[in-house]
Amino acid sequence: MAQQNLKDIKSKSTRPAVAAIDFGTTYSGFAFSWKHDWSKVQVIENCSGNFLSMKVPTSLLLNPDKSFAAFGLQADTNYTEMAEKNDSDSDSDSEDNGEKTRKEDYRNYYYFHRFKMLLHENKKLHRNLMIKDVIGKEMKAMDVFSICIKYLKNAMLSEMNLQLAEGQIIENDIDFVLTVPAIWGDEAKLFMREAAIKAGIKTNQLTLALEPEAASIYCQHMYLVDKKDGSSDEDDTFKRSVEKGQKYMVVDLGGGTADITVHKRTADGTLEELYPATGGPLGGTSVDSEFEKIFEEIAGKDILKSFAEESMEDYLAMLRDFEAKKRDSSGANKSDSLDANKSDGPAQDPKVRIVIPLKLNNYIRERIPGGISKALQMSNYKGSITYNNYKLCLKLPIFQNLFQNAIAGIIKCVAKVLANKDFDDVKNIIMVGGFSECKFVQAALREKFKTRDFIIPADAGLAILKGAVYFGHLPNAISRRAARYTYGIQICRKFKPGEDPEHKKITVGGMERCKDVLHPLVKRGERIEPGCEYPVVCHSLKPSQGKIECGIYVSKEVNPKFVDEEGCRLLCKVSVQLPPGVNNAEIEEIITFGETEITFRARQLETGRLFETTFDMLDENSNSKK
Numbered sequence: 001m002a003q004q005n006l007k008d009i010k011s012k013s014t015r016p017a018v019a020a021i022d023f024g025t026t027y028s029g030f031a032f033s034w035k036h037d038w039s040k041v042q043v044i045e046n047c048s049g050n051f052l053s054m055k056v057p058t059s060l061l062l063n064p065d066k067s068f069a070a071f072g073l074q075a076d077t078n079y080t081e082m083a084e085k086n087d088s089d090s091d092s093d094s095e096d097n098g099e100k101t102r103k104e105d106y107r108n109y110y111y112f113h114r115f116k117m118l119l120h121e122n123k124k125l126h127r128n129l130m131i132k133d134v135i136g137k138e139m140k141a142m143d144v145f146s147i148c149i150k151y152l153k154n155a156m157l158s159e160m161n162l163q164l165a166e167g168q169i170i171e172n173d174i175d176f177v178l179t180v181p182a183i184w185g186d187e188a189k190l191f192m193r194e195a196a197i198k199a200g201i202k203t204n205q206l207t208l209a210l211e212p213e214a215a216s217i218y219c220q221h222m223y224l225v226d227k228k229d230g231s232s233d234e235d236d237t238f239k240r241s242v243e244k245g246q247k248y249m250v251v252d253l254g255g256g257t258a259d260i261t262v263h264k265r266t267a268d269g270t271l272e273e274l275y276p277a278t279g280g281p282l283g284g285t286s287v288d289s290e291f292e293k294i295f296e297e298i299a300g301k302d303i304l305k306s307f308a309e310e311s312m313e314d315y316l317a318m319l320r321d322f323e324a325k326k327r328d329s330s331g332a333n334k335s336d337s338l339d340a341n342k343s344d345g346p347a348q349d350p351k352v353r354i355v356i357p358l359k360l361n362n363y364i365r366e367r368i369p370g371g372i373s374k375a376l377q378m379s380n381y382k383g384s385i386t387y388n389n390y391k392l393c394l395k396l397p398i399f400q401n402l403f404q405n406a407i408a409g410i411i412k413c414v415a416k417v418l419a420n421k422d423f424d425d426v427k428n429i430i431m432v433g434g435f436s437e438c439k440f441v442q443a444a445l446r447e448k449f450k451t452r453d454f455i456i457p458a459d460a461g462l463a464i465l466k467g468a469v470y471f472g473h474l475p476n477a478i479s480r481r482a483a484r485y486t487y488g489i490q491i492c493r494k495f496k497p498g499e500d501p502e503h504k505k506i507t508v509g510g511m512e513r514c515k516d517v518l519h520p521l522v523k524r525g526e527r528i529e530p531g532c533e534y535p536v537v538c539h540s541l542k543p544s545q546g547k548i549e550c551g552i553y554v555s556k557e558v559n560p561k562f563v564d565e566e567g568c569r570l571l572c573k574v575s576v577q578l579p580p581g582v583n584n585a586e587i588e589e590i591i592t593f594g595e596t597e598i599t600f601r602a603r604q605l606e607t608g609r610l611f612e613t614t615f616d617m618l619d620e621n622s623n624s625k626k
Contacts, residue, residue: 186571517563
């Protein structure tokens with residue numbers, strides 16, 4: 001198949017550069033490319049603990065006054081050093097005033113770690129939502145997210161300017177793209193947009209990219225070259241395996257969530273979403289939760305949480321070592337973590353060794369005489385997990401079992417999608433995201449779905465980040481999307497005897513009507529083109545009210561009947577503030593679907609006058625924007 005040359009595809013960006021921010025649960029990063037050479041995406045290497053990475057830990061350290069202190073590995077390091085100094089001071093009688101000041105400052109700092117899942121797990125998301133740091137101090141989540149985005153934005157600007165021989169690029173020169181999981185609701189997307197705007201990114205320069213779409217776009221275009229000899233630096237497996245007109249599944253496995261959907265390569269080279277994204281909290285951090293359960297089973301509930309309050313630096317050091325072992329087991333390189341030639345195990349019985357702080361053993365000894373070793377001997381882990389030389393030694397099957405709940409959940413989601421007869425012809429499954437690099441996950445999926453071919457890009461963990469940059473240059477790369485929810489408005493239609501519930505019957509103007517009826521605009525699973533508009537005519541009920549509101553409801557059901565039935569909820573109220581002198585107006589509110597976000601605008605029918613409006617569901621007490 002002849003490859004398409006880079007010069008045949010032009011960037012649609014109206015600015016000199018596109019920059020993407022991948023705000024992840026475990027790791028975050030940024031990438032960018034210049035409009036004139038848009039396929040050459042640049043990602044900056046960082047040292048993240050025991051390994052070189054293109055991303056940094058999603059960790060934020062704030063000063064006691066809530067001002068920025070550090071982000072990423074530096075945040076981890078600074079907080080660990082402060083915690084270590086605090087602990088060492090508590091064991092000494094030092095009279096040094098400077099040292100005592102550090103000790104007093106330690107618990108006044110704010111340290112946030114792996115907090116993105118708050119937006120997926122919270123059922124009542126609003127702008128004033130509070131978030132707790134690692135020791136329980138509260139702060140507005142909106143502020144925490146915006147400070148992180150601002151840091152990543154500024155760091156990216158600095159890196160971009162280092163590329164320039166002369167001149168300087170400023171924020172107005174950049175189209176920004178922010179990645180979000182496809183399974184997130186509209187509330188979480190709007191939350192991220194508002195946080196980015198608060199971080200200094202103008203709304204007309206900001207696009208949200210759905211993570212599976214970004215990865216799919218990356219696979220579509222990663223082969224592009226701009227070399228005189230026509231050679232390629234990138235893998236073209238996707239191009240060779242997925243021809244135009246074919247369907248394929250995207251399995252995006254990140255630190256927090258799993259996003260699964262089905263795409264199709266259309267005849268014009270664009271991508272079409274055939275199935276609304278599904279998934280759940282099945283990312284790499286779910287493995288961490290299983291690891292923590294080991295300690296809860298042997299030493300009691302919340303043992304690590306209380307230990308962290310006693311010795312934060314040791315707790316963080318243990319988590320970093322576990323993360324390194326988790327990654328090491330996921331990669332192709334063998335290391336000390338999976339070494340069968342150790343004194344405590346025969347060659348046929350490899351074990352994974354995780355460094356355990358001495359203070360944790362002493363802390364558990366206060367509850368269980370004999371510490372970790374004794375606790376293990378008294379538990380169901382006897383013989384399969386041992387504690388030697390300050391290391392927790394897990395037999396390989398036990399370590400692999402930490403991944404099983406996540407793997408089982410991922411398989412269940414994939415199988416559910418593939419059970420749809422429309423997808424019998426899906427032969428290729430693309431795996432992207434950092435957790436997709438896990439060999440345990442790959443092996444389990446290959447074994448379960450033997451008839452499918454798996455495509456895993458060499459840099460699967462960066463596919464979303466690079467694809468988000470591509471999306472900024474090629475916003476029309478997705479030609480159709482599948483609605484994740486049914487969206488509709490509340491109406492009061494004519495009552496249907498024998499069909500409508502009697503308690504829904506009301507009399508209006510001498511006519512029997514049915515209240516609380518949901519009139520659908522878009523149904524779940526419906527495939528719609530980007531920019532698809534649905535007009536809704538609204539009237540002001542009171543001439544003096546000065547505004548018109550229209551409630552938008554969502555449901556996971558395809559054909560919901562009423563707005564108050566289970567599974568249906570009010571997403572937002574679209575509020576149009578009428579100018580002075582415009583009272584008893586008839587307004588056409590135009591709702592646009594098919595993009596990564598829902599947008600609104602309003603038009604006065606009598607005059608054709610346009611009123612720009614947005615929806616807002618982020619107020620704690622009200623869903624309407626005043």
